[in-house]
Amino acid sequence: MDIHDFLISPAETARRKGPHDRIVMSSRVRLARNLKDAPFPGWAKKPDRLKVLDTIRPAVESLPEMKDAFSASMDSLSSLDKQILVERHLISREHAAKTSGSGLILNREETICVMVNEEDHLRMQALRPGLQLRQAWTAIDSLDSQLEKKLDYAFSPELGYLTACPTNIGTGIRVSAMLHLPGLVLAEQINPIIQSVNKLGLAVRGLYGEGTEALGNVFQVSNQMTLGESESAIVERLEKVLAQIIEHEENARATLLEKKPKMVYNHIGRAYGILANAHSISSKETMNLLSLMRLGVDLELFPGIDRSLVDELFILTQPAHLQKQHAEKLSAEERDLLRADMVRGRLKNVSRPVVRPPAAGGSTGLDKPDK
Numbered sequence: 001m002d003i004h005d006f007l008i009s010p011a012e013t014a015r016r017k018g019p020h021d022r023i024v025m026s027s028r029v030r031l032a033r034n035l036k037d038a039p040f041p042g043w044a045k046k047p048d049r050l051k052v053l054d055t056i057r058p059a060v061e062s063l064p065e066m067k068d069a070f071s072a073s074m075d076s077l078s079s080l081d082k083q084i085l086v087e088r089h090l091i092s093r094e095h096a097a098k099t100s101g102s103g104l105i106l107n108r109e110e111t112i113c114v115m116v117n118e119e120d121h122l123r124m125q126a127l128r129p130g131l132q133l134r135q136a137w138t139a140i141d142s143l144d145s146q147l148e149k150k151l152d153y154a155f156s157p158e159l160g161y162l163t164a165c166p167t168n169i170g171t172g173i174r175v176s177a178m179l180h181l182p183g184l185v186l187a188e189q190i191n192p193i194i195q196s197v198n199k200l201g202l203a204v205r206g207l208y209g210e211g212t213e214a215l216g217n218v219f220q221v222s223n224q225m226t227l228g229e230s231e232s233a234i235v236e237r238l239e240k241v242l243a244q245i246i247e248h249e250e251n252a253r254a255t256l257l258e259k260k261p262k263m264v265y266n267h268i269g270r271a272y273g274i275l276a277n278a279h280s281i282s283s284k285e286t287m288n289l290l291s292l293m294r295l296g297v298d299l300e301l302f303p304g305i306d307r308s309l310v311d312e313l314f315i316l317t318q319p320a321h322l323q324k325q326h327a328e329k330l331s332a333e334e335r336d337l338l339r340a341d342m343v344r345g346r347l348k349n350v351s352r353p354v355v356r357p358p359a360a361g362g363s364t365g366l367d368k369p370d371k
Contacts, residue, residue: 003081006070007088008110010321014311018130022298022307023246025178025218026089029136029235030125031144032163032172034154040164041102041117049101049117056116059150060105060124065112065143074102083320089127089178091115112143119164120172122147131242133175137235160227170227175238179245182217182295183252186267190219193248197221200241216287216314221245257299257356265355268296276347280333281340286317301353313346 018024034040038052053073061071074082074095082096090106095118103116115123124147126140154162160170168174184190194204203224206214221242223234256264271292274281281289294310296302315321317339323330330338 001070003070003072003077003085004324006106006108007084010312010315011308013088013110013315014308016129018128018132020246021130023180023249024131024242025129025180025311027128027130027132027136028089028125028174028176028178029133029140030123030174030176031140032120032161032165032168032174033122033124033144033147033151034162034164035121036152036154038121038154041119041121042164044101044117046101052121053101053103053116056114056122056151057103057105059147060114060116062150063143063146065139066105066107066114068108070104070106070108072104073100074104075099077104080320080323084324087315087318087320092118092123094118095123112139120168122151131177131239131246133177133235133239133242137175137231141231167224168226170225171229171231171234173226173231173234174222175235176220176222177238177242179219179221179242179249180217180291180294181219181245181249182291183249183256185217186264187252187256189248189252193245194219197241197245200237201225202238202241215284216291218287218291253295253299261356264295264299265301265353268292268299268301268353272296272302272347272350272353275343276350276352277344278340279344280336281343282332282336283317283319283339286339286343287314290314290317296353301355302350303354305350309346309350313343317343 018027035052035055038044039048041049044052057071060066061069082091085091085104086093086096090110090113091104092115095102095104095115098117101117105114105116107113111128112124112126124140124143126136126143128136156162161172163169163172181190184193197204201224203222205220205222221238223238226234271289275286275289275293290310290313293302294307297305297307297310319335322335322339326338
């Protein structure tokens with residue numbers, strides 16, 4: 001089966017709704033597991049990796065949740081296929097670099113994804129739109145319990161589940177949420193928030209995880225340690241922190257509109273102006289400007305426009321998704337031209353932002369659209 005025939009369309013992905021999805025774009029719970037008496041993937045020779053893949057893959061495929069799943073070895077996927085999966089946040093960048101002896105099993109709904117022989121033998125994750133950490137945890141816990149009956153995990157009574165990286169030892173759980181925080185960035189409050197979150201033992205990373213940039217004002221917040229705390233306690237702790245971040249972001253947006261409305265309208269108006277008129281635009285600039293348009297939609301400055309339009313463009317304008325639409329190999333410059341054409345086309349029926357009237361006289365900095 002071709003991965004592109006299997007994947008849900010970007011439009012359908014963008015329409016998925018969840019609690020607090022204005023700010024929390026998605027929730028994810030990932031578990032790391034390894035097989036007993038098998039070398040970790042980083043140390044394993046090719047025959048060892050192939051043996052582990054041949055053991056794990058049918059066990060995962062046999063689970064009820066994985067009925068009609070997409071299953072493939074990584075060497076059967078092209079570089080473009082892998083990059084598209086990374087851009088959809090279904091696999092890690094590290095797994096995209098894997099070849100023979102590594103594999104992928106993805107369920108039909110794209111809510112459960114299992115990576116075989118990434119850093120650990122098993123990296124299984126449940127994904128949900130919006131703030132749904134408990135639902136994601138319940139789903140992946142059920143999958144893990146079923147697999148544990150089929151596979152012999154590496155487990156220590158003292159340390160818990162054994163993993164390739166010491167920070168994952170114990171429960172092997174990584175709970176994370178992807179947050180859109182333009183209000184805190186514009187209000188220049190994001191750094192104090194990140195520092196506070198770090199002090200609580202949580203990590204804040206960029207769009208594609210560790211070592212990546214927070215493009216589009218998107219940040220990933222996750223637990224750092226997995227030893228000495230139960231899975232449910234980790235989920236609960238992250239939920240409490242996320243609730244505070246959501247409140248801070250909502251307050252930042254409200255305060256900016258109250259005290260610096262012209263600055264907000266200027267950022268959003270310029271973002272719309274560039275996106276709707278540019279003839280060449282990079283992926284990075286597009287992400288950052290779409291973030292401001294998304295904020296504008298949330299602030300009701302684009303009446304009649306659904307946030308899913310912006311979220312779909314978040315996906316479609318990324319390099320691999322753009323390349324997939326064209327048979328010939330595109331250079332970065334050609335992608336910039338085609339990206340601009342696509343965005344202009346999708347925004348041609350979107351009117352410029354309609355700003356709220358000032359409380360007492362004075363101009364807001366942008367006019368209402370002509371009747």
